[in-house]
Amino acid sequence: MDERVLLTGAEGRVGRAVLGGIGDAYEWRLFDRDPPAEEHDHEFVVADVTDDEAVRDAMADVDVVVHLAGDPRPEAPWNSVLTNNIDGTQTVYEAAVETGVETVVFASSNHAVGHYETERKPDLYRTDDDYRLDGTELPRPSNLYGVSKAAGETLGRYYHDEHDLSVACVRIGNLTKGHPPIDYERGQAMWLSYRDCAHLFERCIEADYGYEIVYGISDNDRKYYSLERAKDVLGYDPQDNSAEYTMAGEPKSDV
Ligand SMILES: NC(=O)C1=CN([C@@H]2O[C@H](COP(=O)(O)OP(=O)(O)OC[C@H]3O[C@@H](n4cnc5c(N)ncnc54)[C@H](O)[C@@H]3O)[C@@H](O)[C@H]2O)C=CC1
């Protein structure tokens, strides 16, 4: 594991899950517009992901970029997702090409395809429903935030086809620490545990691929996202399953 990795959005929840699990495995450069809340063992760049010079500089000697920075709110307004998510992501892809980075891993979202659920919910959140999205479907965003994630995936497709950049888009479900989202069927169906999150991003850093869209969830019995592509192409081997918890978030083995 000799790769030098730039992690944008390092101060956020996904960033903390990734660093908590595989922080010792790589030579990281961390990047966030917020200064670090606590001291890190890694170099830290405080800058905005829309600042093309700062982003290019941060990519010096980097092999892989894990791009998490952005506005994560499903209700985020257009001006914010246009700037932070779409412009920021284009800045990252462009800088990657200019600086010779080989791979960009992009944090996409379930909200890029949220409207596949509209006519199928709540049945598709339940174990007896075998409907699956597999990453080959067209986007059907559930909000403008989802539109920005679909745009990030499409930008990645362009930078792969035009510039041969390797790009993995991870449609992350619902990351929560310790247990699945409480009393929330949708969240239980697309739960991503912290350890599965770290492992999945480790596989995205290590595996060989051209352009991929995969789902980032644990191996939940309630899932409506296929994990086959992540398993086949990346070697993803999730360990967690929301079915092992009650709806109140207690491990069933304890109750
Ligand atoms: N947490 C989740 O369950 C999910 C997260 N995602 C995506 O994963 C990524 C990370 O999400 P979270 O960690 O939950 O969000 P977060 O809000 O906890 O972290 C995002 C980080 O990015 C930084 N950031 C935002 N805009 C920036 C900019 N313009 N320049 C530099 N830094 C900037 C923030 O300061 C923050 O530290 C986001 O792109 C989000 O859309 C997608 C699906 C689900």
Ligand SMILES: O=C1O[C@H](COP(=O)(O)O)[C@@H](O)[C@H](O)[C@H]1O
């Ligand atoms: O993309 C995201 O999705 C998760 C789950 O969405 P929700 O609408 O079911 O809460 C969300 O928690 C996260 O903040 C967002 O970035």
